[in-house]
Amino acid sequence: MKSLAKKRYHKAAPLMLVLLLLAAITGVAAVTTSSPATAATQVSEDDVAQGEKLFAANCATCHGMDAQGQEDIAPSLVGVGAAAVDFQVGTGRMPMQMSGPQARAKAPQFDQDQIDQLAGYVASLGAGPTVPTAEQVDGSLGDPANGMELFRTNCAMCHGSVGGGGALTQGKYAPSLWATTPTHIYEAMLTGPQSMPVFNNANISSEGKRDVIAYLEEQRQPSPGGLKLGAIGPVAEGFWAWLVGIGLIIASTVWVGARSS
Known part of the structure; x- marks a missing residue:
């Protein structure tokens, strides 16, 4: 029986099985890891080339010609993905107008085609978050x-x-x-610009991000009570109403007393 077992099972069989399992796991991991870069492959080579030219003319001064960044000046853009570029450039935060605690939103310097070209070029440097689809940012589909x-x-x-x-x-x-586009709201949650943390799908799912957009869009509707008073909240708004009301009562009392005297 022992001799038969030795002939049937080779000593190297367990090692070969482990190696095959490792190869299979590596292949699955490679496919999974490369999936975020699918959006970059949808951009034509001409768009990537144009994006590289735009980058060299407008961004390389701070981020470097190879987009690796410069210490104490600007971060590396390798691996930030198309979503980060679409948000930063689409909101006018980049290129920065002046240095300061944080980049301020302003009118975009580029049109959407140029922004897409820049995003395509940066996405080609390394896999990262992609620009969300129209369905992902449609607040009417959210809760x-x-x-x-x-x-x-x-x-x-x-x-x-x-x-x-x-x-x-x-x-x-x-x-x-209140005036931020749904796409930029989604991208901000996805990429965590400046002081904002990153909310990936492990923190807030894609459907959850759409629900947040739906909630924020509800806040843009006219207030049923008239003035929003900054929409700070019922306590602050109630205090403001009390302060104004009491002030008017005191003023009218002083005025009546002055007239009677």
Whole structure:
């Protein structure tokens, strides 16, 4: 029996099995890792070439000709993905107008075709988050109630309870989100620009991000009570109403007393 078993099973069989399993795992991991770069492959070679020219003329001064960044000047862009470029350039934050605690939003310097070319070039340097699809940012498909819970748990401490923005430390601030496009809101959550943390799909799912967009779009509707008073919240708004009301009562009392005397 022993001699028969030796003939049937070779000593190297367990090692070969382990090597085959490792090869299979490596192949699956390679396919999974390369998936974020699929959007970059959809950009034509001409677009990538044009994006490289735009980068050299407008971005390389700070980020370097190879986009590796420069210490204490600008970070490396290798691996940031197309979504980061679309957000930063599409909101006018890049190229920066002047140095400061953080880049301010302004009118974009490039049109959307040029932004896509820049994004395609940067995406070609390394895999990273891609620009979301129209379905992913369609607030009409989201759940505003769930979006409210997600926003107030993860975002309200900086952007305010309804996305009105707020001050941070060291001269930084969280901008108002009432005029930000759904695509840029999604990209900001995906890439975490400046002081903002990254909310990948492990933190907030793609559907959750769409719910947040749906909630923020609800805040853009006219207030049923008239003036929003900054939409700070019922406590602050109630205090403002009380302060104005009491002030008017005191003023009228002083005026009546002055007339009677």
